[in-house]
Amino acid sequence: MDKQAILVEPTERLKAQYLDFYKEWVASGEDIVPWVVEMDPSDFPAMLQILRNNAEGVNIPAGFVASSTYWLVTPEEKVVGAVNIRHQLTERLRTSGGHIGYGIVPSARRKGYAKLMLKLALGRAKALGILQALVVCDAVNTGSERTIRANGGVPEEPFIEPDGNVILRFWIEP
Numbered sequence: 693m694d695k696q697a698i699l700v701e702p703t704e705r706l707k708a709q710y711l712d713f714y715k716e717w718v719a720s721g722e723d724i725v726p727w728v729v730e731m732d733p734s735d736f737p738a739m740l741q742i743l744r745n746n747a748e749g750v751n752i753p754a755g756f757v758a759s760s761t762y763w764l765v766t767p768e769e770k771v772v773g774a775v776n777i778r779h780q781l782t783e784r785l786r787t788s789g790g791h792i793g794y795g796i797v798p799s800a801r802r803k804g805y806a807k808l809m810l811k812l813a814l815g816r817a818k819a820l821g822i823l824q825a826l827v828v829c830d831a832v833n834t835g836s837e838r839t840i841r842a843n844g845g846v847p848e849e850p851f852i853e854p855d856g857n858v859i860l861r862f863w864i865e866p
Contacts, residue, residue, distance in 0.1 A: 697772065697805060699762040699812045702743050706771060707736050710763065713771040713797050726776035726793030728761045749779070757782060760816065764796070764809045772800035775813045779820055787851040788859045790826040791817060806839040814843060818866035825866055831858035840864070 700706070714733055717724050724730045728746075733739050745751050749758035757780050764773035775794040778785060785791075792813050796805050810827070817825045827845060829836035837860055845862030852858055 697764050697766045697808060699775065699809065699816065700765050702740050702761055702763055704736065704740065706763065706765065706769065709765070709769055709771045711736075713763075713774075716797050716799060717795075720798045722798065725795035726761075726774060728759075728776050729774050729795065755782070755784075757785070760820065762813065762816065764805060764812075770800075772797055772805050773809045775809050777813055777817050777820065777822075779822070781826065786826065787861075788828060788853060790828040790861070791822055792825055792827050801835070806835070807842050810839055810843045814864060814866035822866060825864045826861060827864055828859050828861045831860050 702710070711733060714729065717729060728743065731739050731742065743761045746758060747760040752758060757778050759776050759778045761774065761776045763771045764775070765771055773794065773796040775792060778789070778791050778793075781789075781791065792810065794806065794809055794813060796809070814825060827840050828851075829840060831837075831850065840860075840862045844864045846864070848861045848863055850858050850860050
């Protein structure tokens with residue numbers, strides 16, 4: 693990572709770059725994180741409106757909370773990651789979701805983008821009034837665990853899901 697990537701709000705201007713990001717992730721067959729990247733972008737303006745509504749707390753589906761989404765964009769305007777910051781926590785988010793969900797497209801991993809994106813997202817979380825951010829990852833996701841710890845994550849008791857999956861939970865002061 694020669695130059696610094698930045699977080700940007702989702703925008704029509706980056707439609708082609710986002711679609712490349714989305715298509716690569718879908719083609720990889722991997723789980724897509726954060727959940728907002730799973731949204732079908734075929735009606736791009738409608739997708740952007742949903743993301744704006746989520747950030748403003750408008751028309752939030754039952755069981756969800758207001759959340760702000762940002763894309764990590766390189767100086768060459770390639771979308772390499774996405775992060776979703778939940779403005780508050782439900783009981784489910786306290787155990788297995790956390791305040792911040794993030795993901796880097798497979799081709800851009802192991803280049804420092806996740807660490808940078810989480811650092812930038814923590815700044816955005818602080819601006820939202822989140823003074824202690826819960827960030828979680830599956831215990832098998834050692835890359836994400838390293839990213840969280842590198843950003844000051846202090847471990848808390850793990851959560852074991854009904855299927856036996858272990859969720860590591862960390863608190864970070866933005």
